[in-house]
Amino acid sequence: GDSVTQMEGPVTLSEEAFLTINCTYTATGYPSLFWYVQYPGEGLQLLLKATKADDKGSNKGFEATYRKETTSFHLEKGSVQVSDSAVYFCALSDPYSGAGSYQLTFGKGTKLSVIP
Amino acid sequence: DSGVTQTPKHLITATGQRVTLRCSPRSGDLSVYWYQQSLDQGLQFLIQYYNGEERAKGNILERFSAQQFPDLHSELNLSSLELGDSALYFCASSRGGADEKLFFGSGTQLSVL
Numbered sequence: 001g002d003s004v005t006q007m008e009g010p011v012t013l014s015e016e017a018f019l020t021i022n023c024t025y026t027a028t029g030y031p032s033l034f035w036y037v038q039y040p041g042e043g044l045q046l047l048l049k050a051t052k053a054d055d056k057g058s059n060k061g062f063e064a065t066y067r068k069e070t071t072s073f074h075l076e077k078g079s080v081q082v083s084d085s086a087v088y089f090c091a092l093s094d095p096y097s098g099a100g101s102y103q104l105t106f107g108k109g110t111k112l113s114v115i116p
Numbered sequence: 117d118s119g120v121t122q123t124p125k126h127l128i129t130a131t132g133q134r135v136t137l138r139c140s141p142r143s144g145d146l147s148v149y150w151y152q153q154s155l156d157q158g159l160q161f162l163i164q165y166y167n168g169e170e171r172a173k174g175n176i177l178e179r180f181s182a183q184q185f186p187d188l189h190s191e192l193n194l195s196s197l198e199l200g201d202s203a204l205y206f207c208a209s210s211r212g213g214a215d216e217k218l219f220f221g222s223g224t225q226l227s228v229l
Contacts (some may be wrong), residue, residue: 006163032216043118089159091217093173103149103172104218106159 002027006090006107013080013114021075021110023064023090032090033057033066033073034104038087047075049086079115087111119143122207122221131229132197136226141188141209147171148190149210149218154203156165165190166212194226202228 006020007022025031036044046054048057053068073090090107127198139148141148150162152175165184176182183187184190185227194201204225208218 016144023125041222042206043222044218045118045220046217049216085220103161103164103174105161108158 002031002092002094002105004090004092004105004107006088006110008108009087009110009112011110011112013112015082015114015116016079017114019033019075019077019080019084019112020088021112023073023075025090025092025108027071027092027094029094031086031094033064034091034093035062035064035073035075036089036091036106037053038089038109040086044089045105082114082116085112085114117223118219120207120219120221122178122205122224124224125222126225126227128227128229129197131197133197133200133228134193135197135226137192137207137226139190139207139209139221141168141190141207142219144211145209145219146188146212148184148188149208149212150176150190150192151206152203153206153223159206162192188204197228198207199228202214202226 007014021082034046034049037047038044048059050057057070064075087109089109091104121140123138129137147166149164152160162176163182168184182192204223206223208220
């Protein structure tokens with residue numbers, strides 16, 4: 001079945017440091033890929049997405065590129081802020097999982113703490 | 117604010133009991149998804165409804181059931197509760213069809229004692 005593997009956390013960075021969170025996936029079809037973010041006490045919010053190979057999703061300074069050859073979708077940000085402290089989830093949606101169904105398969109999440 | 121409302125925010129109950137979690141999707145969204153988030157299993161897809169009908173089923177136990185009503189709100193029923201059912205239960209909604217963007221509620225924290 002489909003699966004998503006992302007780097008274990010927690011990750012602690014100083015403000016303005018470079019961030020990379022690795023994510024690789026296994027899917028039977030040709031999935032769409034997502035990064036969701038969960039701030040303390042809140043639900044998940046879509047951060048960015050990519051739907052085909054070599055697509056780059058970007059939002060709020062975060063970027064991730066869909067790499068089909070390495071089945072990866074690593075999240076990067078050039079300069080993190082304290083406000084980026086949250087849990088980040090990589091996810092995939094396989095359109096072949098069922099007609100009209102786009103349930104997401106999530107990684108286990110990576111907790112990021114940014115210190116001033 | 118995602119526009120998805122879940123009630124209650126917290127629920128404390130005992131083993132063997134039955135509870136109902138409620139979700140109101142964003143206005144106009146036809147699809148509702150239920151997810152369970154626990155420390156050991158992470159985020160697990162439970163079930164999806166689209167316009168009142170079950171569309172997909174994931175790792176949902178037989179003790180759990182859900183439905184979506186004509187006004188599109190959804191309820192997740194958990195019965196014969198066990199300690200291991202303690203988790204954060206999220207509801208998400210989307211427009212349905214080919215729209216893959218899910219909007220998540222802030223969850224119901226269930227504690228089974």
